[in-house]
Amino acid sequence: xxxxxxxxxxxxxxxxxxxxxxxxxxxxxxxxxxxxxxxxxxxxxxxxxxxxxxxxxxxxxxxxxxxxxxxxxxxxxxxxxxxxxxxxxxxxxxx
Amino acid sequence: xxxxxxxxxxxxxxxxxxxxxxxxxxxxxxxxxxxxxxxxxxxxxxxxxxxxxxxxxxxxxxxxxxxxxxxxxxxxxxxxxxxxxxxxxxxxxxxxxxxxxxxxxxxxxxxxxxxxxxxxxxxxxxxxxxxxxxxxxxxxxxxxxxxxxxxxxxxxxxxxxxxxxxxxxxxxxxxxxxxxxxxxxxxxxxxxxxxxxxxxxxxxxxxxxxxxxxxxxxxxxxxxxxxxxxxxxxxxxxxxxxxxxxxxxxxxxxxxxxxxxxxxxxxxxxxxxxxxxxxxxxxxxxxxxxxxxxxxxxxxxxxxxxxxxxxxxxxxxxxxxxxxxxxxxxxxxxxxxxxxxxxxxxxxxxxxxxxxxxxxxxxxxxxxxxxxxxxxxxxxxxxxxxxxxxxxxxxxxxxxxxxxxxxxxxxxxxxxxxxxxxxxxxxxxxxxxxxxxxxxxxxxxxxxxxxxxxxxxxxxxxxxxxxxxxxxxxxxxxxxxxxxxxxxxxxxxxxxxxxxxxxxxxxxxxxxxxxxxxxxxxxxxxxxxxxxxxxxxxxxxxxxx
Numbered sequence: 001x002x003x004x005x006x007x008x009x010x011x012x013x014x015x016x017x018x019x020x021x022x023x024x025x026x027x028x029x030x031x032x033x034x035x036x037x038x039x040x041x042x043x044x045x046x047x048x049x050x051x052x053x054x055x056x057x058x059x060x061x062x063x064x065x066x067x068x069x070x071x072x073x074x075x076x077x078x079x080x081x082x083x084x085x086x087x088x089x090x091x092x093x094x095x
Numbered sequence: 096x097x098x099x100x101x102x103x104x105x106x107x108x109x110x111x112x113x114x115x116x117x118x119x120x121x122x123x124x125x126x127x128x129x130x131x132x133x134x135x136x137x138x139x140x141x142x143x144x145x146x147x148x149x150x151x152x153x154x155x156x157x158x159x160x161x162x163x164x165x166x167x168x169x170x171x172x173x174x175x176x177x178x179x180x181x182x183x184x185x186x187x188x189x190x191x192x193x194x195x196x197x198x199x200x201x202x203x204x205x206x207x208x209x210x211x212x213x214x215x216x217x218x219x220x221x222x223x224x225x226x227x228x229x230x231x232x233x234x235x236x237x238x239x240x241x242x243x244x245x246x247x248x249x250x251x252x253x254x255x256x257x258x259x260x261x262x263x264x265x266x267x268x269x270x271x272x273x274x275x276x277x278x279x280x281x282x283x284x285x286x287x288x289x290x291x292x293x294x295x296x297x298x299x300x301x302x303x304x305x306x307x308x309x310x311x312x313x314x315x316x317x318x319x320x321x322x323x324x325x326x327x328x329x330x331x332x333x334x335x336x337x338x339x340x341x342x343x344x345x346x347x348x349x350x351x352x353x354x355x356x357x358x359x360x361x362x363x364x365x366x367x368x369x370x371x372x373x374x375x376x377x378x379x380x381x382x383x384x385x386x387x388x389x390x391x392x393x394x395x396x397x398x399x400x401x402x403x404x405x406x407x408x409x410x411x412x413x414x415x416x417x418x419x420x421x422x423x424x425x426x427x428x429x430x431x432x433x434x435x436x437x438x439x440x441x442x443x444x445x446x447x448x449x450x451x452x453x454x455x456x457x458x459x460x461x462x463x464x465x466x467x468x469x470x471x472x473x474x475x476x477x478x479x480x481x482x483x484x485x486x487x488x489x490x491x492x493x494x495x496x497x498x499x500x501x502x503x504x505x506x507x508x509x510x511x512x513x514x515x516x517x518x519x520x521x522x523x524x525x526x527x528x529x530x531x532x533x534x535x536x537x538x539x540x541x542x543x544x545x546x547x548x549x550x551x552x553x554x555x556x557x558x559x560x561x562x563x564x565x566x567x568x569x570x571x572x573x574x575x576x577x578x579x580x581x582x583x584x585x586x587x588x589x590x591x592x593x594x595x596x597x598x599x600x601x602x603x604x605x606x607x608x609x610x611x612x613x614x615x616x617x618x619x620x621x622x623x624x625x626x627x628x629x630x631x632x633x634x635x636x637x638x639x640x
Binding site: 007008010028029031032035036038039042043044045046047048049050051052053055056057059060061063064067068087090094 | 101102104105108109261264265268269314315318319322323326327329330333334335336338339340420427429430432433436
């Protein structure tokens with residue numbers, strides 16, 4: 001893993017931007033997946049709550065991790081890709 | 096554990112920046128949060144005897160409601176009945192005066208309620224009072240850090256604290272990274288000695304690591320409490336599906352029977368026998384299909400959904416058994432997961448012992464942020480290495496943070512204790528005041544701002560012992576007030592009784608603890624080297640030969 005061995009560069013602005021916006025949009029997508037996947041199986045009042053509670057748990061960890069990706073542009077690419085995959089699943093499931 | 100130096104460096108930078116940005120606001124929220132664990136006890140403690148009406152037995156409630164509804168037509172729509180509630184402890188029945196217009200753009204500080212009970216001859220007693228809500232005001236401080244204003248329907252302080260909670264989460268996790276390499280060796284090592292920074296760092300670490308899961312839960316839940324509407328909105332947009340379904344209106348069988356409180360109480364007991372019924376809030380009673388009863392229940396050993404209560408909700412006119420879906424006794428594991436988020440934030444799952452542990456967590460958290468700021472300051476202090484040279488000039492930003500930390504953190508504690516005291520004496524000096532809750536509120540801000548200004552004017556080194564001493568005096572005046580009221584019949588003053596005596600007792604203990612802090616701060620101010628930010632000794636002018 002070449003990425004893991006690279007020296008960390010601060011790139012505060014880029015990483016903060018990635019953590020705040022792409023981290024949040026990724027977390028919303030994961031929350032939506034939790035909502036859509038649990039919808040058929042639990043009481044109707046719960047999927048919305050489960051999805052909503054998922055968002056901060058994913059977002060805050062994703063935000064924090066963004067700082068530990070070696071370079072700012074790499075975090076941008078990685079999080080954009082993660083968003084792409086997550087939203088592809090959401091749109092596929094939601095139909 | 097070995098961690099790469101560049102990771103440590105980045106973690107340290109992140110920890111420093113987010114910590115210093117969020118520390119003081121978090122201190123206020125955690126200190127107030129610790130106190131809110133017993134917020135209803137604090138409100139009771141601050142309520143004069145005239146704000147308490149006699150309790151009645153269960154079989155008198157129907158009679159009370161009937162009499163009140165005849166005389167006060169607004170209660171034909173909504174009112175609250177209290178059975179064992181700590182919050183609505185003032186009277187068996189209470190309601191808000193009829194409004195002409197709903198206004199959700201501000202918080203009602205006065206908390207005017209009308210309350211009713213029956214006397215020994217079953218005659219109606221009704222009083223309108225601005226009930227003392229000391230605990231509730233401390234809860235507002237806990238939620239907003241004292242930042243006033245509204246953003247739409249939400250309190251501005253809550254939204255700001257939602258953002259601060261994100262910084263707080265980053266601070267926790269980056270702090271963990273920084274500590275990892277020395278975690279095993281340093282965990283329980285608290286080294287006191289000449290190097291004060293070592294002591295602050297050791298205690299900061301041990302408290303931070305010991306309460307790590309608590310802090311993670313608090314930061315995540317605060318983000319939800321602040322932004323849940325926005326998050327629900329985003330989720331609804333992305334899924335393009337309704338997140339919740341509106342429950343079907345209750346089908347009523349004609350003719351609709353009269354509201355029977357005793358029967359409702361018995362029906363609740365049947366479906367939730369393990370719970371204590373604290374209060375029932377009735378609303379829309381004039382429209383039976385939309386009428387609702389919100390029941391607050393308590394169980395000391397269960398995770399509760401509210402801060403001090405679990406709840407049930409149903410139509411009070413319905414004849415079918417009440418649903419217990421909202422109680423933890425019958426819920427699914429998914430529902431338990433969501434409930435645990437609330438319960439773990441509120442610390443409501445083990446009765447008073449867990450509440451006391453949460454008080455310690457709250458005060459420990461406050462110490463964590465205070466010590467974090469002190470560490471930031473200590474790290475940047477310029478020390479005098481050569482005694483023959485003039486004392487070093489400290490950096491202005493370090494002086495600023497020192498003054499701010501001492502003024503705001505100690506000022507917050509002083510303001511809470513003093514306003515509590517002033518609030519109690521307010522009934523002596525201003526017995527006819529419209530709202531005593533405004534005294535609590537305004538005296539808090541006045542003392543907080545005064546402490547802050549005082550710290551900047553005379554400097555952190557002088558302000559630190561002064562503020563500690565003032566806090567100690569304010570705390571010791573709390574039991575003294577009770578003693579004075581007990582010994583001398585002063586009009587308007589009352590003394591604590593029964594289980595509320597522990598508040599006076601705790602104030603006494605903490606009064607002496609702060610007196611000790613004062614002595615230590617005073618000693619340090621006298622012995623700290625000249626030029627140090629903590630020294631009050633003046634620089635001796637260098638003699639010229």
